[in-house]
Amino acid sequence: MTDPRTRHHPGPHAHPQARDRIRAAFAEAGVTGWLHAVDIDSGAQIDAGADRLVVTASVHKLCLLVALHQQAEAGRLVLTEQTECPRDGRTAGPTGLAAMLDAARVSLRDAAYLMVAVSDNTAADLLLERVGLDAVNDSTRRLGLTRTHATQTFREFLATIREDAGNGGPQALADPQVVARLRAVDPARTNRSTPRDMTRLLGAIWRDEACTPEHGAAIRRLLGLQVWPHRLASGFPFDDVLVAGKTGSAPTVRNEVGVVEYPDGGRYAVAVFTRAASPAATLPAADAVIGTAARIAVDALRTPGPRATGRGTID
Template identity: 45%
Template sequence: MNTARPALRAVFEEAGVRGHVFARDIDGPAALGLDEDTPVVLASVFKIPVALAYAREAAAGRLERTERHPVPPPLRDGGIGTSGCADPVELSLRDLVLLMLTMSDNAATDVVLHRVGLDRVNALLAGLGRDRTHLIGGCADLIGSLLADLGAADEEEAQARLAALTPAQTMALSVCVPERTTRGTARDTAELLAQIWRDEAGPAEACAEVRAVMGRQIWPHRLSSGFEDGYRIAGKTGTLPGWRNEAGVVEHPDGGRYAVAVFTRAETPRQRDPGADRAIGRAARIAVDALRATAPSTPEPSSVVNPPTVTA
């Protein structure tokens, strides 16, 4: 692993971002990190513990997966999923969780979070030893903070004001400063995923539900971009001004499982930054390959015949 950290630094330098990485073998002791204990902005990666809290409550019988909940118009921020719907919306909790994790639906997230409770999510994280991770609220709280900092009445006005900020001004916004917003670390995030994949984060039924939904994520441009067909990817992206993240589990065709969390902070924030997106996949691949190199008996991707199709 001696060459992995310099390679990671080179990937992030080329992309113009500061990177934070932690990867671990879920079924073994190998681990690799780069600035893994520095606080980071989670952005929508926080939806993983929200989903876990929901699944644990469902497994305990304290809520029903088929409960139907309206998605109030004030929660709809014009984004994707129910967030962008013009007409009344009502879905079951499990379908709201599906939209929350697979496409990062903000309105669905806030309905689920309201049902399970913010305090319960934070207590769950603390109970699992993830004491570097803390949620300050839901998506509406993060967006409200951004609007307040910008003095904007709505998201359209916020976008115009964001475009006029210098990079330093952008990264000083509350939602961009870990200590002032929903936060975590790369290590905490990857360790939480490892606990979910080992059925240590709650009842096996709950952990399996989170794994299954994360495996259906629709975005292939970050973590998945580092891995060819044959790997299975279950992940959750996160995006806020200047921050592009993804955390997930990479499963090799031979069954090896690796929890990976990559967080990037841009030197020059851009609304679209494909270089930073690609850097997440490249960094994840470097980390996974380095972990696999510690187990010489593990076959390499090229030796696998007829691998299963990738799940992005």
């Protein structure tokens, strides 16, 4: 892999072998995966199923975050506005307000922090109550994300999993046949996008095209505060390489989209979406391959062309 401190400027078709290496990494980890990576400034890209329609799960919180800031920019809401989170009736989840036991009062911007940093489902639905699904879809449509669409709240998303699992409850999700019938893993019946749409959104955020610079900086800050190191960030274990992103998960689904920034100024938007063959909830290799695949793609974008290896092949 390349030195993270050395940046080159390849053309748009550099390293055609990268796609094969990415697919081999997915296969070795026991997942089917789709990836798009793009140099935010030059437009050079790596496409490994970039136009595949995929389940976004909590990745769609990024779309909500952008819509929230666009609404604030337009004067339709104030980010310091307070919202009430009652003790009962919260959207389920293991983090943030979703896991807390008492009533709370939080600003919209702090709810956004919880939604991104720890993927708090309750915080996300509090924001959706204020912003609305229509505004989220209007936002993505205006940004040219033609295959990105939100159809449900996060409470509704989780409800379909419970309903489709049937009387077996959460234990039924260990059965591949049960998982296969879940609406939550079918992009035609839940919130959806494509890897290419997601890198287009990230590029717009980093170039201050999605919002004014003030709001763009706020969005980038929150994405940089995500706490999960086991997916995209695992591929870039360098103190001077910054990774900002948003994960998404559902049964057999592990995703992350984000931007990798190098000390020489290189900025790369990466979107990785996967489906695991195993329904097991804990699959470290399936999480880690997101970072591996992203690193292969970014290394390819940072390398000027194919290089011969000691084995006489093209790497």
